[in-house]
Amino acid sequence: MPAFSIGVDLGGTNLRIAAVTSEGQLLEKITLGTQVIRGRDQVIQEMCDAIQQLSGKYRSSGRFLGAGIGVPGIIDMATGMLRKSANLPGWEEYPVRAEIERRLGAPVVLENDANVAALGEQWLGAARDVPNMAVITLGTGIGGGIVIKGKIWHGMNGMAGEFGHVTVEPEGYPCGCGNRGCAEQYASASSILRMAREAIAGGKAPGLARAASSDPEFGAKSVYNLAIQGDQPARHIFRSFGRYLGILLAGLVNVLNLDMYVIGGGVSSAWDAFAANMFAELRERSLVYAVTAPHDPLTTDVPGGKRSSTETDDVSQRVTIVTRALLGSDAGLYGAAVLASQNSPDR
Numbered sequence: 001m002p003a004f005s006i007g008v009d010l011g012g013t014n015l016r017i018a019a020v021t022s023e024g025q026l027l028e029k030i031t032l033g034t035q036v037i038r039g040r041d042q043v044i045q046e047m048c049d050a051i052q053q054l055s056g057k058y059r060s061s062g063r064f065l066g067a068g069i070g071v072p073g074i075i076d077m078a079t080g081m082l083r084k085s086a087n088l089p090g091w092e093e094y095p096v097r098a099e100i101e102r103r104l105g106a107p108v109v110l111e112n113d114a115n116v117a118a119l120g121e122q123w124l125g126a127a128r129d130v131p132n133m134a135v136i137t138l139g140t141g142i143g144g145g146i147v148i149k150g151k152i153w154h155g156m157n158g159m160a161g162e163f164g165h166v167t168v169e170p171e172g173y174p175c176g177c178g179n180r181g182c183a184e185q186y187a188s189a190s191s192i193l194r195m196a197r198e199a200i201a202g203g204k205a206p207g208l209a210r211a212a213s214s215d216p217e218f219g220a221k222s223v224y225n226l227a228i229q230g231d232q233p234a235r236h237i238f239r240s241f242g243r244y245l246g247i248l249l250a251g252l253v254n255v256l257n258l259d260m261y262v263i264g265g266g267v268s269s270a271w272d273a274f275a276a277n278m279f280a281e282l283r284e285r286s287l288v289y290a291v292t293a294p295h296d297p298l299t300t301d302v303p304g305g306k307r308s309s310t311e312t313d314d315v316s317q318r319v320t321i322v323t324r325a326l327l328g329s330d331a332g333l334y335g336a337a338v339l340a341s342q343n344s345p346d347r
Contacts, residue, residue, distance in 0.1 A: 004058055005344070006051050006067040007337030009113065009329075012087030015043065017050040018330075019058050020337035022065065024124045027058055029333070040091050048103040068109040068340035070116035070332045071096060077158035080110045086141075086176075109343045113332050114161060115152045117325075118145025120335030121262050125327040132258045135325065136163055136248070137265035142184040146256070152339075164188070168247045186244035189220040189267050195237045196223050205233035224270040235273070242274030246281025253286045253320060264325030271324055282322070292320040 002021045009016045019027040030050045047069075055064050073085025080097025082088070097110040118135035127133040131150050137143040142164030146153040154160055164184035165177050172181025173194075185191055199205035200212055207226050212218045226234035249261060263271070279297045282289050327334060 003063040003065050003341070005065040005337045005340040006054055007116075007333040007335070007340065008047060008051065008067060008069040009116075009332040009336065010043075010047065010069060010071050010088075011113070012072065015047055015050075016329075016333060017047065017054060018333040018337065019054040020334060021062070022341055024334065024338075026330075026333075028054060030054065040088070040094060044096075044099055044103065048100060051104060065344035066107065066109065066340040067104070068111065068116065068336035068338075068343075069096075069100065070111055070113035070336045072113045075110060075112055075158055077154055109336075109339050111152065111336065111339055112145070112158070112161075114143030115145040115154075116335030116339055117143075117264060117331040118147050118161075118262075118335065119152055119339055120327055120331035120333070121264065121325055122147045122150065122335075123338045124334050125331060126262045126323050126325050127260045130260045130321075133260040133262060134161070134163075134252060134256065134258055135262045135264055135331075136245075136252075138188060138245075138263065138267035139265040140189050142188050142248075143265070146258075151342075163248060163252065166248055166251060168244050183244065183248045187241055187248060191244075192220040192223050192237055192241060192267070193218075195240065196234070199233045199237065205231075207231040208233055220267060220270070224273055227270075227273045238270060238273035239277045241267075242277030243281045245274065246278040247285060249278065249282045249322060250285035250289065253282070253289045257288055258320075259318070260321040260323065262323060262325050264328075264331060268324055279322070289320050292318065294319045294321065297322060 002023050004019050004021045004027060007018050007020055015032045016029060018029040021027060032046055051067050071082060072087040074083040076083055080095060082091050082094050082096045085091050097108060100108050114135065114137055117137060121127050121135055122130065122133055132148055134146045135144060144161040144163035146161050165175065165179060165182045167179060167181045168183045168186055169181035173185040174180050175182035175185050196208050200209045211222050211226060215222055223234050223237055227238050252261065275298060283293055325331060
């Protein structure tokens with residue numbers, strides 16, 4: 001068996017640990033409830049136990065390269081300190097990396113969860129073999145990660161890729177970050193729910209009103225189901241969603257000029273409801289995209305990061321690809337595993 005590493009995806013709800021070979025084969029995956037209410041010590045101990053279980057199980061047949069851990073929040077890359085995390089209350093200013101290394105007796109690599117998701121998609125997913133790319137994750141909020149020449153780009157202190165807090169509507173809705181009009185207030189699952197509730201309150205969305213009153217778990221998916229059934233208020237919500245996502249992407253394309261932008265996260269499954277408006281807004285607002293767009297971006301599919309038929313080796317003729325993620329919720333696991341491999345002294 002080839003060498004392997006352990007990838008960990010620590011979320012606010014689930015803790016997932018996987019053994020992955022250096023060639024990208026998933027050997028085994030363990031999923032546990034995070035149960036943050038039980039405290040960080042308990043969560044970290046369960047994580048370390050699972051890492052030791054998997055590393056011990058496969059060490060007899062392969063070389064162990066180390067463990068990489070994706071964590072939601074702002075990390076001080078130099079110290080491994082978790083500065084702030086909305087999904088892990090009580091973990092602020094906590095030396096996560098040092099504590100895990102103490103319990104494991106071995107070095108680990110700690111990274112932001114969106115960054116490892118980007119690295120996973122670049123290694124094995126939609127951007128495979130594409131050295132320069134970014135991932136935009138659409139969930140309750142908006143996350144992001146940038147990969148340059150196959151490596152995560154952190155910026156000055158590890159905070160690069162905060163795409164959700166780019167302003168897309170000056171003086172718009174207030175955001176928890178202190179700004180107004182942030183992208184995640186207009187192009188996230190929570191924004192879809194807000195727009196739905198506003199439409200219901202306005203008395204002009206009877207379909208949404210019925211769904212909200214009958215479904216105790218009414219949310220973004222419920223709105224999407226109505227949109228694909230032709231409900232006009234629901235379709236309008238996704239058209240607005242696509243427009244604001246296009247505004248965000250236009251800024252990213254203009255500034256970064258990367259080969260590929262991968263849209264991931266739970267809301268990306270509603271691609272058919274928002275993509276047309278997203279691409280229309282992107283083309284209108286980004287000169288860079290307007291001159292590098294594929295002939296038909298809605299049908300340009302690049303599974304595994306393969307070049308589209310419109311792309312050539314001539315740099316002046318290459319196109320900007322915006323596409324969906326392929327690895328789903330496993331992107332972070334693969335990214336954390338390959339990050340451990342990249343940083344291993346035994347590589």
